[in-house]
Amino acid sequence: MTKRNSTVDILRVIGLVLVIAAHCSFPEWFLQIREFDVVLLVFVSGMSYGLSQSESSYGEYVMRRFRRLVLPVWCFLIFFFAFFFLIGRRFSVSQILQSFMLLAGGIYFVWVYRIMLTSSLLNPLMKAAGENKSMILLILVSVLILGANDALYQFVFARIGSAGKILEYLITYTAGYGVISFLGIEFVKMNRRERLTMTAVYAAVFAVSAVILRLPDFYDWKYPPMIYYISYGLMCSGILYTALEHVRGDNAVIRWLSANCMNIFIWHIFAYYLLEFLSGALLENVFVSFTFFLAAGILGAFLQEKIGRKLKEMI
Numbered sequence: 001m002t003k004r005n006s007t008v009d010i011l012r013v014i015g016l017v018l019v020i021a022a023h024c025s026f027p028e029w030f031l032q033i034r035e036f037d038v039v040l041l042v043f044v045s046g047m048s049y050g051l052s053q054s055e056s057s058y059g060e061y062v063m064r065r066f067r068r069l070v071l072p073v074w075c076f077l078i079f080f081f082a083f084f085f086l087i088g089r090r091f092s093v094s095q096i097l098q099s100f101m102l103l104a105g106g107i108y109f110v111w112v113y114r115i116m117l118t119s120s121l122l123n124p125l126m127k128a129a130g131e132n133k134s135m136i137l138l139i140l141v142s143v144l145i146l147g148a149n150d151a152l153y154q155f156v157f158a159r160i161g162s163a164g165k166i167l168e169y170l171i172t173y174t175a176g177y178g179v180i181s182f183l184g185i186e187f188v189k190m191n192r193r194e195r196l197t198m199t200a201v202y203a204a205v206f207a208v209s210a211v212i213l214r215l216p217d218f219y220d221w222k223y224p225p226m227i228y229y230i231s232y233g234l235m236c237s238g239i240l241y242t243a244l245e246h247v248r249g250d251n252a253v254i255r256w257l258s259a260n261c262m263n264i265f266i267w268h269i270f271a272y273y274l275l276e277f278l279s280g281a282l283l284e285n286v287f288v289s290f291t292f293f294l295a296a297g298i299l300g301a302f303l304q305e306k307i308g309r310k311l312k313e314m315i
Helices: 006-021 028-033 037-051 058-086 093-100 111-121 123-129 135-155 161-187 192-213 227-244 252-259 261-278 280-284 286-314
Strands: none
Touching: 006 037, 006 227, 006 252, 006 261, 006 286, 037 111, 037 123, 037 161, 037 227, 058 093, 058 111, 058 261, 111 123, 111 161, 111 261, 123 161, 135 161, 135 192, 135 227, 161 192, 161 227, 192 227, 252 261, 261 280, 261 286, 280 286
């Protein structure tokens, strides 16, 4: 059972909309500004776990995460590849296998589910580790972990070939997004001053990183997630929460969009490939592509929910 927090719902919907916008041909300046979207979604996922009151075992929690994040994607991928095979769009065996493994070599965007899964599997351990600890200490430790994660990748994993790539997936991605989720868990326990402190600390980390690196594109520091990219995302997440925490967002539409966020996301992937197959020109049209992706994602999630309920009634 998770306590409802309307600000969390609003932030999740904002993250969803910005992720979908990332796959449209918006101006480069906008695409750079919105690079906090995935960090925001992982941060909000941590907040949701922090608000949860579940007393289930770790094994039961893992199975729930698997059913929530992996099984729907696998079912979608079976439909996806069958549909595009029938209309003449082919994918390589490697691309299909990597899609089911939620790797970057699969179809676009499914990697998000991998990082949502791996970061969430650490949540129970991280929640326990943060109990009765000084919030300021936890914030500073999180910065140190991210710095160490960067150093390990830059000076070790990036230099040892295929083994380094495996370690990048296992450690660099997991540690980076795990820290984001952990801070989300702790964020819901913080008072306003502590929240502002966390936001200010990561604003400072981002500013220092930006000066040292000479303000490069976020994209170059996103795969895998480095402290420059993460600190920007955490700064923006903290600012957004502060700006929206008193906004009344407790309505049925926001709640539904938030609850179905990941299903909307997966169906927008289908819409992306369908539009790409039908017309590359339309894919480049910002208004058409964004409207189509968002509408198709919502429709797909709505139909999935309806069909799922019918199947449960039949079983």
